[in-house]
Amino acid sequence: MSDSRTIFWKRFKRNKLAITGGMIVLILFIIAVFANVVSPYDPSDIDRKHILEPPNKSHPLGTDDLGRDVLSRMIFGSRISLAVGFVAVGIATLIGMILGAISGYYGRWIDRIIMRFIDIMLSIPTFFLILAVIAYIGSNIWNIMIVIGVTSWMGVARLVRAEFLSLKEREFVLAARALGASDIRIIFRHIMVNSMAPVFVSAVLGVASAILLESALSFLGIGIQPPIPSWGNILTLGKDNIEIAWWLSVFPGVAILITVLSYNLVGEGLQDALDPRLWGSGD
Amino acid sequence: MKDSRPGGNDRKGHMLTYLAKRLFEMIPTLFGITLISFFIIHLAPGKPTDVLSEMNPKITPEAREQLEKLYGLDKPVYVQYGMWLKRVVKLDFGNSFSTDRRPVIEKIWDTKQKLIDRRLFITFFINVLSMFFIFIVAIPIGISSATHQHSLFDKVTTVFWFIGFAMPAFWFALLLMMLFGIYLDWLPISGFKSMNYELLTLSGKIWDRTRHLILPVFVSSFGGVAGFSRYMRSSMLEVIRQDYITTARAKGLSERTVIYKHALRNALMAIITLLGLSVPGLIGGSVIFENIFSIPGMGQLFYMGVMTRDYPLVMGILTIGAMLTLIGNLLADIGYMFADPRIRAR
Numbered sequence: 001m002s003d004s005r006t007i008f009w010k011r012f013k014r015n016k017l018a019i020t021g022g023m024i025v026l027i028l029f030i031i032a033v034f035a036n037v038v039s040p041y042d043p044s045d046i047d048r049k050h051i052l053e054p055p056n057k058s059h060p061l062g063t064d065d066l067g068r069d070v071l072s073r074m075i076f077g078s079r080i081s082l083a084v085g086f087v088a089v090g091i092a093t094l095i096g097m098i099l100g101a102i103s104g105y106y107g108r109w110i111d112r113i114i115m116r117f118i119d120i121m122l123s124i125p126t127f128f129l130i131l132a133v134i135a136y137i138g139s140n141i142w143n144i145m146i147v148i149g150v151t152s153w154m155g156v157a158r159l160v161r162a163e164f165l166s167l168k169e170r171e172f173v174l175a176a177r178a179l180g181a182s183d184i185r186i187i188f189r190h191i192m193v194n195s196m197a198p199v200f201v202s203a204v205l206g207v208a209s210a211i212l213l214e215s216a217l218s219f220l221g222i223g224i225q226p227p228i229p230s231w232g233n234i235l236t237l238g239k240d241n242i243e244i245a246w247w248l249s250v251f252p253g254v255a256i257l258i259t260v261l262s263y264n265l266v267g268e269g270l271q272d273a274l275d276p277r278l279w280g281s282g283d
Numbered sequence: 284m285k286d287s288r289p290g291g292n293d294r295k296g297h298m299l300t301y302l303a304k305r306l307f308e309m310i311p312t313l314f315g316i317t318l319i320s321f322f323i324i325h326l327a328p329g330k331p332t333d334v335l336s337e338m339n340p341k342i343t344p345e346a347r348e349q350l351e352k353l354y355g356l357d358k359p360v361y362v363q364y365g366m367w368l369k370r371v372v373k374l375d376f377g378n379s380f381s382t383d384r385r386p387v388i389e390k391i392w393d394t395k396q397k398l399i400d401r402r403l404f405i406t407f408f409i410n411v412l413s414m415f416f417i418f419i420v421a422i423p424i425g426i427s428s429a430t431h432q433h434s435l436f437d438k439v440t441t442v443f444w445f446i447g448f449a450m451p452a453f454w455f456a457l458l459l460m461m462l463f464g465i466y467l468d469w470l471p472i473s474g475f476k477s478m479n480y481e482l483l484t485l486s487g488k489i490w491d492r493t494r495h496l497i498l499p500v501f502v503s504s505f506g507g508v509a510g511f512s513r514y515m516r517s518s519m520l521e522v523i524r525q526d527y528i529t530t531a532r533a534k535g536l537s538e539r540t541v542i543y544k545h546a547l548r549n550a551l552m553a554i555i556t557l558l559g560l561s562v563p564g565l566i567g568g569s570v571i572f573e574n575i576f577s578i579p580g581m582g583q584l585f586y587m588g589v590m591t592r593d594y595p596l597v598m599g600i601l602t603i604g605a606m607l608t609l610i611g612n613l614l615a616d617i618g619y620m621f622a623d624p625r626i627r628a629r
Contacts, residue, residue, distance in 0.1 A: 116311075116312070116315070117315070120312055120315040120316050120319065121319075122563070123312060123563065123605055123608045123609055123612070124316050124319070124563065124601070124605055125563040125564075125567040125601070125608060126567060127563075127564075127567025127568065127570060127571075128567055128600065128604055129323065129601065131570060131585070132323075132324055132589050132597050132601070133323055133324070135589040136324060136592065208449070212449075212451055215453075215454075216451060216571055219451075219453050220453075220571065220574060220586070222589075235457065239457055239575070243465055246461060249457045249458065249461060250458070252454075253454035253457065253458070256449075257446070257449050257450055258449075260448075260449035260451075261445060261448075264445060264449055265445070
C-alpha cells in the first residue's frame with residue numbers, strides 16, 4: 001500500500017499541469033475564505049457617480065450598472081461557486097456511494113431496480129428538471145446545492161457499483177465474512193475504503209461541473225439572485241449591457257473558465273496517477 | 284446493408300428481435316421518467332394559482348379554489364398523475380395554464396405554422412445540425428491527433444480539449460455575440476429570422492436563416508467537438524495498439540487502409556455510445572442558447588413555462604425531451620449494431 005502511494009505521489013508531482021491546477025484551486029480557496037479582507041470594496045456598495053465604468057485605477061475590473069466594483073463582486077462570487085461546488089458534490093457522492101454499494105454488494109433484483117433507476121435518471125434531460133424544480137421551490141443557495149446534488153449522483157453510483165462487483169469476491173472480503181463480520185461492516189470497513197480512489201477523482205471533476213451548472217443557472221436568472229453576487233449573475237448584467245460594457249461579460253467568464261479548468265486538471269492528474277496501467281514506464 | 288455471409292437472414296431476424304426488445308424496454312423507462320418528473324414538479328411548494336394571484340391581487344380565495352378545481356389541483360398527486368397519464372397516451376398534454384389556454388401540443392408543434400417555425404422542429408433542427416457538425420469536425424481531429432501522438436497538432440488539440448470542457452457555453456455565446464454581432468457586425472445576434480424575412484426571395488430566405496443559425500450551432504457544438512475529439516483520440520489510440528492492427532500492417536496494407544478501414548470502425552463504437560449519452564445534454568443545453576440568442580424553440584418555451592409555473596407545458600416538454608433522448612439512445616444502439624458484427628450476431 002505505502003509503495004503504491006509513493007508511486008502515486010511521484011507521478012502526480014511530475015504532472016506540472018495538475019500541480020498548477022492544484023495551486024490555483026488553493027489560491028481560489030484562500031480568496032474565498034478571506035473575501036472580506038482581500039476585496040477592495042464592499043460588493044454591494046452602490047455608487048451612482050461611477051456607473052458602468054470601464055477598468056481603471058480605482059476599479060481594476062470596472063463597475064456594474066449600479067456602480068458596484070466588479071472585482072469585489074467577483075471575489076465574493078467565488079464563495080458561492082466553491083460552496084455550491086463542494087456541497088452539491090458532497091450530496092451527489094453520498095447518494096452515489098450508498099446506492100452503488102447496495103447495488104454492487106447485494107446484486108440480484110435490488111441491483112436491477114437501482115440500475116434501471118439510474119438509466120431513467122440519465123435519460124431525463126436533467127437541466128430541464130433542475131430548472132423546473134428550482135423555479136418551483138425557489139432559488140436560494142441551499143436549494144441549488146441540493147438539486148444539483150440529487151441530479152448528478154449517477155456516475156458515482158456506477159463507479160462504486162463496479163468497484164463493489166470486483167472487490168466483493170476478493171479474499172479479504174471472503175475472510176471478513178468467514179469471521180462473521182456484518183454486511184454493514186464489510187461494506188464500509190472493507191470494500192468502501194478500498195474503492196475510494198476513483199470516487200475521489202470523480203468528486204474533483206464533479207466540483208468543476210457543479211460550478212459550471214450553478215453559473216449557467218444564475219446566468220438564466222434561476223440561480224443565485226442579486227444582490228448576492230455570483231459569477232453567473234454578473235454575466236447576466238454583461239448580456240444586458242453587451243453593447244456598452246464588455247468588462248461585465250469578459251472577466252467573470254474568465255474566472256469560471258480558470259476555476260473549472262483547474263479542477264479538471266487536478267482531476268485528470270489524479271486519474272492518471274492512480275491508473276496502474278500507466279505506471280509501467282520510468283517509475 | 285447486404286450480408287453475404289452464411290446465416291445472413293437469421294442474423295437479420297436476430298437484429299429485429301433485438302430492436303423490438305429495446306423498443307419494448309423504452310416503455311417502462313419512459314413511464315419512470317414521467318412519474319419521477321411529475322411527482323417532483325407537483326410536490327414542490329408553490330402552485331400555478333400563486334402566479335395568477337400575483338398578477339391579479341384582487342383574486343378571492345373562492346375564485347382561487349375554483350381555479351384549482353378546474354385544473355384538478357385539489358386532488359391528490361397520484362390521482363392527478365393518473366389523469367395526466369390517461370391523456371398523454373393519446374399525445375394530449377392538456378391545455379397550457381397561460382392566458383391563451385392553448386393545448387400544449389399545439390404550442391410545441393403548431394400545425395398552423397410552417398414546419399421551420401414550429402418550436403420542436405427548431406430545437407430538433409439545431410440539435411441535429413450541431414450533432415452533424417460535431418461529427419464531421421471531431422472525428423478527423425481525433426484520428427489525426429491519435430495517429431500523430433505527441434505532435435504539435437496533438438498538443439494543440441489537447442489544450443483545445445481542456446478549454447472546451449471548462450468553457451461555459453453561455454459565456455462563449457456572449458463573447459461570440461460581442462465579436463461577430465457587435466464589433467464586426469457580421470452576424471445577427473438574436474432571433475431565427477430577420478424582420479424583413481417575408482419580403483426576401485427564396486435564396487435570400489435560406490441565407491437569412493443560415494446567418495441566424497451560425498452562432499447558435501457553433502456554440503452548442505463547441506463543447507461537444509472538444510469532448511468527442513478527445514474520446515475519439517483515446518479510443519483510436521487503444522485500437523491501434525491491438526494485435527489485429529499489427530497483423531494488418533504486417534500484411535503490407537497501406538497505413539491509410541489500416542487506419543480508415545480497420546481501426547476506424549472499432550474506434551467509432553465508443554463514439555456511438557457517447558452519442559447516445561450526449562442527447563440529454565444537448566437538449567438541456569437548448570434552454571441556454573435559445574435563451575441567449577432569443578430563438579423561438581422548445582427550450583425557450585420551457586423557460587417561459589417554468590417561470591409561470593405552467594405545469595402541463597413543463598411536463599409536456601419534459602416528456603418530449605425524454606422521448607427524444609430515448610430515441611437518440613435507440614439510434615445509437617442501431618448504429619452500434621451496424622458497426623459491431625458481434626452484436627449483430629447475438
